[in-house]
Amino acid sequence: MIIKILGSGCKKCLALEANARAALQSSAINADVEKVTDFVAIASYGIMSTPGLVIDEKVVSTGRVLSASEIGALLKVP
Secondary structure: EEEEOOOOOHHHHHHHHHHHHHHHHHHHOOOOOEEEHHHHHHHHHOOOOOOOOEEEEEEEEOOOOOHHHHHHHHHOOO
């Protein structure tokens, strides 16, 4: 599983990354977390506001910081 955090590195992007890592740690799911800061790459996902959360190349959230529990619920959906 690959989780991507889309954003410029702002405070909200960092918070989303921290929450994603916390969700992974509490759920014992093995995944790689990548930061995508290149605006062309971010635009290729079709999002208009950051931060964005991508799980296995599917955009699951844009424009808000999900909590660790919200991310954990997304990780468990097949």
